[in-house]
Amino acid sequence: MSELHKFLFEGLPVRGMLVRLTDSWQEVLHRREKANDAFPTPVRHLLGEMAAAGTLMQANIKFNGALILQIFGDGPVKLAVAEVQPDLAFRATAKVIGTVAEDARLEAMLNVHGHGRCAITLDPKDKLPGQQAYQGVVPLHGDRREPLQQLSEVLEHYMLQSEQLDTKLILAADDKVAAGLLIQRLPVEGAGNLASARNEDEIGLNEAYNRIAHLASTLTREELLTLSADTVLHRLFWEEPLLRFEPMVGDSGPRFACSCSRERVGGMLKSLGREEIDGIVIEQGRVEIACDFCGTKYHFDAVDVGELFTQAHNQPPASGGVH
Numbered sequence: 001m002s003e004l005h006k007f008l009f010e011g012l013p014v015r016g017m018l019v020r021l022t023d024s025w026q027e028v029l030h031r032r033e034k035a036n037d038a039f040p041t042p043v044r045h046l047l048g049e050m051a052a053a054g055t056l057m058q059a060n061i062k063f064n065g066a067l068i069l070q071i072f073g074d075g076p077v078k079l080a081v082a083e084v085q086p087d088l089a090f091r092a093t094a095k096v097i098g099t100v101a102e103d104a105r106l107e108a109m110l111n112v113h114g115h116g117r118c119a120i121t122l123d124p125k126d127k128l129p130g131q132q133a134y135q136g137v138v139p140l141h142g143d144r145r146e147p148l149q150q151l152s153e154v155l156e157h158y159m160l161q162s163e164q165l166d167t168k169l170i171l172a173a174d175d176k177v178a179a180g181l182l183i184q185r186l187p188v189e190g191a192g193n194l195a196s197a198r199n200e201d202e203i204g205l206n207e208a209y210n211r212i213a214h215l216a217s218t219l220t221r222e223e224l225l226t227l228s229a230d231t232v233l234h235r236l237f238w239e240e241p242l243l244r245f246e247p248m249v250g251d252s253g254p255r256f257a258c259s260c261s262r263e264r265v266g267g268m269l270k271s272l273g274r275e276e277i278d279g280i281v282i283e284q285g286r287v288e289i290a291c292d293f294c295g296t297k298y299h300f301d302a303v304d305v306g307e308l309f310t311q312a313h314n315q316p317p318a319s320g321g322v323h
């Protein structure tokens, strides 16, 4: 079963999390296969890493709304999305136009011309009037404009920029498991106006983070994908004062769920305008929309479309989702 483990290092300003998406991740891929629309291997693995990273980031902040991790690409992959709700329900999809090589990495998939972007959106659940979603955007290249090949590097950059916290991320995915390890330096109380007498302590605490982040970076892709959470944490941190919390599994853990609905699809059709929709109904007899995330098909015939456009305007507009 998919699981999330949170932990602290007692007395040290360092915390961490480990996620393993198993059944939930396989369901994402299975639904895609069933729709006869499986993603190329490197795209599947990127999406798995995004789902794992999105889950870690959502669990790491206290935010009542969706965390949406999107990469807008200028290569064969135009868009890759992972969306994680506050209860850790997640979904993921991608839009691929063109051929993706079997060994393609981030640059070859999404950043061929250097215009790829990664956006992290925090979309509040119950928006106050005028309240906007928060969005942070980072490029897919490093400080010296070198193209990044790993999603983890892109996201470490984002975390440093948005939260001003050093973060170490290890991500890996195959067709069975999508997993991630996050190690983060916690802000030290009173930092910023430290008296010189405290600097030695400060240096010691920084060393603790560096040591733990280094241990984390020794974790191989193979280990992350195949070993249990207990084994990974023991192997890496058996000499550290590790304090673990109750794992989050089952209903309180990460799981696949899609938030699409007939109402939302209807709202999206309405936004396209009656003329456009009537045109499709005349041509094809009905409108068929399949959800990109879960594969559910929604049908609207002439009667449904008539109802849609004569309904009183008592529904909120459809959110600008990725349908």
Ligand SMILES: [Zn+2]
Binding pocket: 258, 259, 260, 291, 292, 293, 294, 295, 296
């Ligand atoms: Zn759906």
